[in-house]
Amino acid sequence: GAVVSQHPSRVICKSGTSVKIECRSLDFQATTMFWYRQFPKQSLMLMATSNEGSKATYEQGVEKDKFLINHASLTLSTLTVTSAHPEDSSFYICSARGLAGVHEQYFGPGTRLTVT
Amino acid sequence: GQNIDQPTEMTATEGAIVQINCTYQTSGFNGLFWYQQHAGEAPTFLSYNVLDGLEEKGRFSSFLSRSKGYSYLLLKELQMKDSASYLCAVVDSNYQLIWGAGTKLIIKP
Numbered sequence: 001g002a003v004v005s006q007h008p009s010r011v012i013c014k015s016g017t018s019v020k021i022e023c024r025s026l027d028f029q030a031t032t033m034f035w036y037r038q039f040p041k042q043s044l045m046l047m048a049t050s051n052e053g054s055k056a057t058y059e060q061g062v063e064k065d066k067f068l069i070n071h072a073s074l075t076l077s078t079l080t081v082t083s084a085h086p087e088d089s090s091f092y093i094c095s096a097r098g099l100a101g102v103h104e105q106y107f108g109p110g111t112r113l114t115v116t
Numbered sequence: 117g118q119n120i121d122q123p124t125e126m127t128a129t130e131g132a133i134v135q136i137n138c139t140y141q142t143s144g145f146n147g148l149f150w151y152q153q154h155a156g157e158a159p160t161f162l163s164y165n166v167l168d169g170l171e172e173k174g175r176f177s178s179f180l181s182r183s184k185g186y187s188y189l190l191l192k193e194l195q196m197k198d199s200a201s202y203l204c205a206v207v208d209s210n211y212q213l214i215w216g217a218g219t220k221l222i223i224k225p
């Protein structure tokens with residue numbers, strides 16, 4: 001099946017710094033990328049949806065200036081957590097959707113962010 | 117509003133059968149997914165139902181009743197490795213995934 005990679009898989013950063021997470025679709029073109037956040041023992045929470053070449057659409061309550069999303073190509077999207085705080089510590093998962101739509105949607109392995 | 121309900125936690129015995137239910141109320145319906153998620157990992161695809169009925173895939177089966185807004189995931193011959201969270205997700209009229217909170221399945225020897 002299709003593969004979506006995320007990098008890094010784990011990152012620890014100090015409060016106030018910024019962290020960039022990359023999401024790549026390795027063998028298909030991702031017209032849409034989704035970024036999720038998951039807190040322990042909770043389900044996935046959609047943060048934003050991005051289409052290649054256009055601005056991301058953020059869900060209510062998600063600060064677009066804090067969580068910068070760039071979808072520069074059909075195979076790469078990045079999420080930058082700016083001025084990170086301990087409460088931003090979470091599991092971040094990207095999902096890439098291809099031309100076939102929801103039937104061609106695959107998840108990355110996730111990035112565990114810990115802000116100290 | 118949109119709502120998906122699943123039990124929070126279930127416990128079953130190795131070798132047995134367990135059924136995880138999911139009920140939904142969404143704006144439109146374009147299919148229902150079941151995903152398995154082990155702790156610290158991303159969800160992995162298990163099944164997709166868009167028509168009523170039972171879909172069988174090895175030890176796992178998924179059932180859908182659109183008129184009742186109801187689905188279940190049936191796991192047979194449970195193995196210890198099946199201990200995980202099982203997420204129900206519905207595709208709404210905008211082709212967005214609406215996620216349930218997940219059911220944590222605990223398998224005991």
